[in-house]
Amino acid sequence: MPPNRTDVALLALIAAEPRSGYDISQAVDRQLSHFWNESFGNIYPRLKRLHESGLLTRDTQRQEGHPERHVYTITDEGREALHSWFHDAIQPQPPRNELLLKLFFGRLSPPGVLTAQLEKYRAQRAATLAQLEAIRDMLRERARSHPDLRWWLMTVGAGIHAARAAVEWADETLATLEKPEDS
Amino acid sequence: MPPNRTDVALLALIAAEPRSGYDISQAVDRQLSHFWNESFGNIYPRLKRLHESGLLTRDTQRQEGHPERHVYTITDEGREALHSWFHDAIQPQPPRNELLLKLFFGRLSPPGVLTAQLEKYRAQRAATLAQLEAIRDMLRERARSHPDLRWWLMTVGAGIHAARAAVEWADETLATLEKPEDS
DNA sequence: AAATGCATGTAACGCGTTACATGATTTT
DNA sequence: AAAATCATGTAACGCGTTACATGCATTT
Numbered sequence: 460m461p462p463n464r465t466d467v468a469l470l471a472l473i474a475a476e477p478r479s480g481y482d483i484s485q486a487v488d489r490q491l492s493h494f495w496n497e498s499f500g501n502i503y504p505r506l507k508r509l510h511e512s513g514l515l516t517r518d519t520q521r522q523e524g525h526p527e528r529h530v531y532t533i534t535d536e537g538r539e540a541l542h543s544w545f546h547d548a549i550q551p552q553p554p555r556n557e558l559l560l561k562l563f564f565g566r567l568s569p570p571g572v573l574t575a576q577l578e579k580y581r582a583q584r585a586a587t588l589a590q591l592e593a594i595r596d597m598l599r600e601r602a603r604s605h606p607d608l609r610w611w612l613m614t615v616g617a618g619i620h621a622a623r624a625a626v627e628w629a630d631e632t633l634a635t636l637e638k639p640e641d642s
Numbered sequence: 643m644p645p646n647r648t649d650v651a652l653l654a655l656i657a658a659e660p661r662s663g664y665d666i667s668q669a670v671d672r673q674l675s676h677f678w679n680e681s682f683g684n685i686y687p688r689l690k691r692l693h694e695s696g697l698l699t700r701d702t703q704r705q706e707g708h709p710e711r712h713v714y715t716i717t718d719e720g721r722e723a724l725h726s727w728f729h730d731a732i733q734p735q736p737p738r739n740e741l742l743l744k745l746f747f748g749r750l751s752p753p754g755v756l757t758a759q760l761e762k763y764r765a766q767r768a769a770t771l772a773q774l775e776a777i778r779d780m781l782r783e784r785a786r787s788h789p790d791l792r793w794w795l796m797t798v799g800a801g802i803h804a805a806r807a808a809v810e811w812a813d814e815t816l817a818t819l820e821k822p823e824d825s
Numbered sequence: 826a827a828a829t830g831c832a833t834g835t836a837a838c839g840c841g842t843t844a845c846a847t848g849a850t851t852t853t
Numbered sequence: 854a855a856a857a858t859c860a861t862g863t864a865a866c867g868c869g870t871t872a873c874a875t876g877c878a879t880t881t
Contacts, residue, residue, distance in 0.1 A: 463840075464740065471747040481860055494742040501841055503862055525849070526860045545751040549740045549759065553869095557647060557732045559677040559800055564654040565793035568728040576732065609823070610748035613815050617742055620814075624807035631803075632796050640792070646868075664832055684869055686834055708877070709832045736841095 465505050466514075467544045468497060470537055473515060477532040480506055493591065493618045506531055514540055562632075574636050581629035588622035591615055648688050649697075650727045651680060653720055656698060660715040663689055676774065676801045689714055697723055745815075757819050764812035771805035774798055 462470070468491075472483050480502050487497045506529075509515045514537035520528040533541070558580055565573050595615045602608045645653070651674075655666050663685050670680045689712075692698045697720035703711040716724070741763055748756055778798045785791050 464738065465840080468743060471743065471750065474750055475747060479860080480862085491743070491746065492737075494737050494739040494746075496736040496738065498842055499861095500843070500863080507862095526847090526862095528860070541750065542752055545744060545755045545759075549744075549763070552738050552740075553679040554675075554677050555647065555679065555735050556677040556800075557735075559797045560651060560654065560674070561728060561732075562793055562796045562800075563674065563677075564658060565796070566790055567654065567657055567724065569725055572728045576728075580732070607749055609818060610745055613745045613748070613818065614742045616814065617739075617745075617811050620807040620811040621804065624803040628800050628803040631799065635792060635796065648868080662832080663834085681870055682833095683835080683871070690834090709834095709875090711832070 462540055462544065464550070465497060465501055466509060467541065468495060469502065469505055469509060470514060470533060470541045470544075473531050474533045474538060474541055477518075477530050479528050479530050481528075482530075493587070494614060509537070513537075574633065577629055577633055577636070581626060581633065584622050584625040584629065588619060588626060591618045591622060595619065645723055645727065647733070648680060648684055649692060650724065651678060652685065652688055652692060653697060653716060653724045653727075656714050657716045657721060657724055660701075660713050662711050662713050664711075665713075676770070677797060692720070696720075757816065760812055760816055760819070764809060764816065767805050767808040767812065771802060771809060774801045774805060778802065 468487075469483060472478060472486055478486065480499075483502055483506075484497065484499055487495060506515065510517050510531065514534055515531040516534055518530045518532065520530060522528065558576060561568065561573060561576060595612065598608060598611055598615065602611070605611075651670075652666060655661060655669055661669065663682075666685055666689075667680065667682055670678060689698065693700050693714065697717055698714040699717055701713045701715065703713060705711065741759060744751065744756060744759060778795065781791060781794055781798065785794070788794075
């Protein structure tokens, strides 16, 4: 039985360095958020299960005043599972693009509404593009000799290409909407 | 309470023309599959609920030899719900891109594996691109005066832009992987 | 004879989110 | 004094998928 997607994400994060549930949540939000997400209520039970099935070990750190901190480390068995995941075929997530759904049925829409939706979308994607370009530049400067640099640049690059394409498409589409129907 | 995403998709499909559950499943697979999906086991219970809450009417057609066919039509209340959905802000689906997850942790991967994954992805996206371009050309020819043409071309255009960007990114990334680590 | 298509639905399950619950420390 | 941060977890729920269940008509 292939491990589920949350499990492998947790395994990879912990394989890179030992972490607690809280650490993982932070790391996802700070470093993976443009292509991955995990919710609190899912992380903790999953870590528990991974620990129980021997893919992780747990180290409880007691600190005065603070609640206990459970730091997880990957085991050899966990590393094996991680390695086989890298080989596994990628399971594409079923597409659900609500903007495209609205556009497809655009004829049924009240006039003007979809133009507004598209403009908002365009703005969001342009903002993402700028943000990712800034991250890319920052990485090239400050992480010049980090062993993960090339891998990080790849994922940022994916976001940049996608965002750029989205902005171009939105502009093209908005231009079409301005023209009369019989163009 | 805003209707859920499956409900609005069903409403839109039925607003465009009255359909049965089976018809909907077909239409989704044939026309929306590159940006939307619906599963059988979800469509039927949802239609039932939409009917019960008055957004759809149901017309039962009996045919000899065949099981009954339940054709749904949208009501005024349903049309209202649909209109307000067009105004609603788009709920972005939380990102989960497994390929990027693998790449981000690429340093932990057995050598060569990610190159193979990327090549496969590149091939898939290139195939999608060709397919969408064919659909676009076909639409421009055969649906020249269809009132939905412009809307359909927009969604196809989104797919084309996205696929093209994906192929370009994959090529760029594969080129990086061929170079030695210290490039 | 077997496979495919038409046609409808239910049951069980997995996954993940949101809200709930708690409480100290540090910053504003 | 209030808000944010650190830190862990549980409970309830919603959503959607897969598998189950049925059966005729048509095509191969």
